[in-house]
Amino acid sequence: MSDQPDNLVLxxxxxxxxxxxxMEEDMRDLKGRVTLLEQRVAAGFTHLEGTIAxxxxxxxxxxxxxxxxxxxxxxxxxAAE
Known part of the structure; x- marks a missing residue:
């Protein structure tokens, strides 16, 4: 009986x-996507914004x-696998 709660907790x-x-993997993916968007938007604007991206x-x-x-x-x- 006492093993059951430990197993549930684990x-x-x-x-x-x-x-x-x-969630860590998703956040890395989202950061990459936002960076890509920044670069594409900056490509239409000034060189400085492109450099920042x-x-x-x-x-x-x-x-x-x-x-x-x-x-x-x-x-x-x-990391969780």
Whole structure:
């Protein structure tokens, strides 16, 4: 009987972990899409706006790389798979 609640808690924690992992992936996808939109909109405007959109894209890529490095060094919890 006492094993059942522990298993339920673990089950719900695993589900939350999976959902969090999917949300992280979705956020990365959305950031990439917004950056692409910024670049396309900026292409119709001045060079300065295009440069800003380009810098945003570079920062997004650097953020993803830094997160991967932090995970490898165990500075962040592992991503849900």
């Amino acid at each position: 089950l719900y924690l695993r589900r939350l972990d999976e959902r969090t992992g999917r 380009h810098q945003t894209a570079r920062l997004d890529r650097l953020e993803n790389r830094l997160e991967r490095v932090e995970r490898r060094l165990d500075l962040l919890p592992p």
